[in-house]
Amino acid sequence: MKHWTRREDERLLTGSGRFVADIAVPGCLDAAFVRSRVAHGLLRDVDCAAAREVPGVVGAWSAAELPDLPAVPHTLLARLSTEEAVAGREWPALVKERVRYPGEAVAVVLGEDRYRAEDGVAEVTFAIDPLPAVITPAAAAMDEPRLFDGLSNTALRGEAGQPVDDSVWREAAAVVQGRYRQQLLMPSPMECRTILAVPEGDRLTVWSGHQMPHRLKRELAALLGWSADRIRVVVPDTGGAFGSKSAAFPEFVVVAHLAVKLGRPVRWIEDRLESMLVATRGRGQDQTVRLAADAEGRLLAYELKVEADVGAYPHLGVGLPMQTVWMATGPYTTPRVHATLRSVLTNTMVTYPYRGAGRPEAAIALERAMDLMARRLDIDPVELRRRNFIPPEAFPYETPTGRRYDSGDYAGALDLALETLDYAAWRAEQARRREDPQALPLGIGVSCYVERSGGEPGGLHEFGSAEAHADGTVTVRCGAAPSGQGHETVFPALVAKVLGIAEERVRLVEGDTDEQPEGLGSFASRSAQVAGAMLQHVAAMLIEQARTRAAQLWGLLVDEVEWADGVVRAARDDSAVADLAELVKATGPLRVEDRFEAGMAFPFGAHVAVVEVDPELGTVRVLRLVAVDDCGVVLNPTVVRGQAFGSAVQGLGQALYEGMTFGEDGVPHLANGFLDYLLPTYSEIPPIEIKDTCTPSPGTPLGAKGAGESGCIGTPAAVVNAVTDALRPADPDLLQMPLTPDVVWRAARAPKFEEAPKLEEDSR
Numbered sequence: 001m002k003h004w005t006r007r008e009d010e011r012l013l014t015g016s017g018r019f020v021a022d023i024a025v026p027g028c029l030d031a032a033f034v035r036s037r038v039a040h041g042l043l044r045d046v047d048c049a050a051a052r053e054v055p056g057v058v059g060a061w062s063a064a065e066l067p068d069l070p071a072v073p074h075t076l077l078a079r080l081s082t083e084e085a086v087a088g089r090e091w092p093a094l095v096k097e098r099v100r101y102p103g104e105a106v107a108v109v110l111g112e113d114r115y116r117a118e119d120g121v122a123e124v125t126f127a128i129d130p131l132p133a134v135i136t137p138a139a140a141a142m143d144e145p146r147l148f149d150g151l152s153n154t155a156l157r158g159e160a161g162q163p164v165d166d167s168v169w170r171e172a173a174a175v176v177q178g179r180y181r182q183q184l185l186m187p188s189p190m191e192c193r194t195i196l197a198v199p200e201g202d203r204l205t206v207w208s209g210h211q212m213p214h215r216l217k218r219e220l221a222a223l224l225g226w227s228a229d230r231i232r233v234v235v236p237d238t239g240g241a242f243g244s245k246s247a248a249f250p251e252f253v254v255v256a257h258l259a260v261k262l263g264r265p266v267r268w269i270e271d272r273l274e275s276m277l278v279a280t281r282g283r284g285q286d287q288t289v290r291l292a293a294d295a296e297g298r299l300l301a302y303e304l305k306v307e308a309d310v311g312a313y314p315h316l317g318v319g320l321p322m323q324t325v326w327m328a329t330g331p332y333t334t335p336r337v338h339a340t341l342r343s344v345l346t347n348t349m350v351t352y353p354y355r356g357a358g359r360p361e362a363a364i365a366l367e368r369a370m371d372l373m374a375r376r377l378d379i380d381p382v383e384l385r386r387r388n389f390i391p392p393e394a395f396p397y398e399t400p401t402g403r404r405y406d407s408g409d410y411a412g413a414l415d416l417a418l419e420t421l422d423y424a425a426w427r428a429e430q431a432r433r434r435e436d437p438q439a440l441p442l443g444i445g446v447s448c449y450v451e452r453s454g455g456e457p458g459g460l461h462e463f464g465s466a467e468a469h470a471d472g473t474v475t476v477r478c479g480a481a482p483s484g485q486g487h488e489t490v491f492p493a494l495v496a497k498v499l500g501i502a503e504e505r506v507r508l509v510e511g512d513t514d515e516q517p518e519g520l521g522s523f524a525s526r527s528a529q530v531a532g533a534m535l536q537h538v539a540a541m542l543i544e545q546a547r548t549r550a551a552q553l554w555g556l557l558v559d560e561v562e563w564a565d566g567v568v569r570a571a572r573d574d575s576a577v578a579d580l581a582e583l584v585k586a587t588g589p590l591r592v593e594d595r596f597e598a599g600m601a602f603p604f605g606a607h608v609a610v611v612e613v614d615p616e617l618g619t620v621r622v623l624r625l626v627a628v629d630d631c632g633v634v635l636n637p638t639v640v641r642g643q644a645f646g647s648a649v650q651g652l653g654q655a656l657y658e659g660m661t662f663g664e665d666g667v668p669h670l671a672n673g674f675l676d677y678l679l680p681t682y683s684e685i686p687p688i689e690i691k692d693t694c695t696p697s698p699g700t701p702l703g704a705k706g707a708g709e710s711g712c713i714g715t716p717a718a719v720v721n722a723v724t725d726a727l728r729p730a731d732p733d734l735l736q737m738p739l740t741p742d743v744v745w746r747a748a749r750a751p752k753f754e755e756a757p758k759l760e761e762d763s764r
Helices: 007-013 114-121 166-171 213-224 250-262 272-278 322-326 359-377 381-388 410-421 423-434 487-499 527-554 580-587 637-657 710-727 741-748 757-762
Strands: 029-035 041-047 057-062 105-111 125-130 154-161 174-185 194-200 203-207 231-234 266-269 282-293 299-309 336-344 442-450 461-468 474-478 506-510 561-564 567-570 573-579 590-597 604-614 619-630 688-692
Touching: 007 487, 029 114, 029 250, 029 272, 041 105, 057 114, 057 250, 105 114, 105 250, 154 322, 166 282, 166 299, 174 359, 174 637, 194 250, 203 213, 203 250, 213 231, 213 250, 250 266, 282 359, 299 322, 299 359, 322 336, 322 359, 359 381, 359 442, 359 710, 381 410, 381 442, 410 423, 410 442, 410 604, 410 619, 410 688, 423 442, 442 710, 461 527, 461 580, 474 487, 474 527, 487 506, 487 527, 527 561, 527 567, 527 573, 527 580, 527 590, 573 580, 580 590, 604 710, 619 637, 619 710, 619 741, 637 688, 637 710, 710 741
Parallel strands: 029 266, 203 231, 299 336, 474 506, 619 688
Antiparallel strands: 029 105, 041 125, 057 105, 154 336, 174 282, 194 203, 194 266, 282 299, 442 604, 461 474, 461 590, 561 567, 567 573, 604 619
C-alpha cells in the first residue's frame, strides 16, 4: 500500500478531491460577468436584452436592473483600516456609474451552464466614456483625475516611530539612501476564486474555497439582511489562496443575491484569464529609504517612506501597508526609526494580503539599504549585520515602531546560513572571477528578516472543541479553514500526542460554520501558532473532563485519578481503569469547547543567495539559495519544509520574473495569460537548501510561530543584493524588481561603483 506523507495526499493527488467546481447541485445556474475593457470611464448604456434571448440563458442584469443589489462589504480589521478611508468610496458589486479598474463587472449573465452564460455575455452591449487612468501612486496622488468626485485619491496616512532630528543625518559618519519599487504581484493559486450559493428553505448554504468562512457567513448575512444562523458556509478542498481568498468579493455578492432572488443555486468559478484581470493584487509600494551609521557601522537612524498603490477601492488593502511601517525596524537595534505611509487609490484592482502581506516590503527596503551601507563603509555586509543584531538577551524587545518582539537569535540563523552555504569559499570564488576578464560576474546576497505571525491584537484567538465517542475516536473542531497547509495531518497528530492515542483515532472537522459556529480562519501564518494552540488546549480540557467523570464514576477525588496514553485509572486501584470508549459508554457524551487566545509571534531568518550574471544577455542564474528560518517549535518538519520551499520559490518570482505591466490606457498586458506574467517553473528553480533554528515563542504554549511566509520575505532581497553585488552599479536603484534581462542588461552597462564614487558621496 502506498504510504502518503499527509492524510490529504492520496485524495488530492489521485484526483478524488472535492472542490467547489466538483459539487453537483440539481438546477444549478452558472454566472458569467460582462467586464469593462477600460481602466477608467463613465458607464453609459448597458443593454442585456439580446443576452436574454440566447438559448440556455436564464437571466441577465445590469446594476440598474438590480436596484436592491448590496455593495461590497469593506473590511476593517484591528489597526489596519479606518471608516474614514471608506466613507464615500463605495465598491459596487456591479458598476453603477463609473468604471474604476479594468475588468470591473458591468453586468451578469446566468446560464444553464457556463458555456451558455458566456454566449449571453457576448450579446450584452454597453458604452463607456473613457477617462484618464492613473496606475502609479505618484500619478494618482496628484488628484488629477480623482477616482471619487470631491474626495482625494489619498485614502489613508499613517506613521510609526518618531521623526529623526536633522542633526542625526548631518553628523553621521555615513548616510545612504535609495528608492525602491515593490511591483504589483498576482497571488496565482492553482484554483481561482469560487462560490456556490444554494438556497435551502429559509437558509442559504454557500460553498467556497475561502480562508475565513465565518467572516464570509457574517458578511453575507449582513448583505441579505438575515440573521447569521440562516447562512452556512462550507469550505471544501481548496487549491491554494496565499491571502487572496479571505473577502466577500463583488462576484460573491452578486451570486448570493441572485441565488436568493431566484430561489435557485448559482455558481461562479473564476477562470484563469478572469483571475489575472480582476483577482486581488499584492505588494505595490514605492519606497524611499535613508539609513545613517557611525564610522564603525553602528546604525543610528532609519527612515522609510511608503507610497502604497491600494487599487481602486479602499478595502483591507488601504491599511495593510501599515504592516510595512510597523516592521520597518527589522532585526536591528537602530535607536531611531521613523516610517510613514500614504495609501493612494489607483485605477487597478484592489491590493490585498498576499503571502507576507507588508513584511516582504519592509525587509526588502531595509536589507537593500544595509548592503548600501556596507559598501559605503567598506564593511562586509555580513559583519555589518552582526554588529547591529538585537541580541538574544534583549528579548522581549520593544522596537521604535511599536512592535514587541517575543524571542529571537538572529545571529544564530545567519551563522547557520553562512555555514551551510560555505560563505568564505564563495567569496574566494568571487575574488577569482573578478580577476578573470572572461569569467561571468558572481554575486552573493544576504537578507535577514523579522516578520509577524498570528494576526493583530483582537484577532489572536480561535474557537474549537474536542469530543470523545463511544467507539474510542475523538473529533476535534476548529475555526480554521485550510487551503493546502496540511491541517488534516498536523492537527490530529497534535491532539493525538496530547491525549496519548493513535493519530488514526482523531478526526478533524473545520471549514463548516454549522459544525463549528465560531471561528476566525486561516491567514497571517496563524494556523499552528493560534489554532494549534487552541486544539492543544481543548485536548487538555478533554483530559481533565475525563478525569472528573472517572472520579465521579468511581467515587474518588479528581486528584486520585490519573491519565496516561488515552486511559484513566485510579492511582491506588489497578481495577479502576477505563479508556475513552468505556468512559463515554458509562457516563454519556464527553465534549469540551473553548475560545483560546495566543500572543503575537515574530518569526525570523536569514537567506543567502549566490548568483551568476551574464552581462551580455542580462540573465541571472541563481547558483545556490540557502534559507534558514526560525518558526519556533516545529509541529511537522515535512509540512514546514514544504512551506519554506514554496514561499522561497514565490520570493524568486518577485525578485526575477513576476510583475504587472500596464499600457498607457491603464489596461494590464495580460492577453496571453502566463506568457505575459511569468511565474517560476521547475526549470527556473535553483538548488534551494532549507534549514531551521528553533527559538520558541513565549506567547503560546506550543512555542510555535508562523512558518508559511518566510521565503517571500527573506528571498527577494537576498537575490537582488546578490545581483547588485555581482554588477556593482554606482546607482543600485537601477536594479528594480523584477530583475528582467532588460533591467539587468542596462545595469551592467551603467557606471560601476569603483568608477563613480562621487555618486555614493552624493547620497548624503
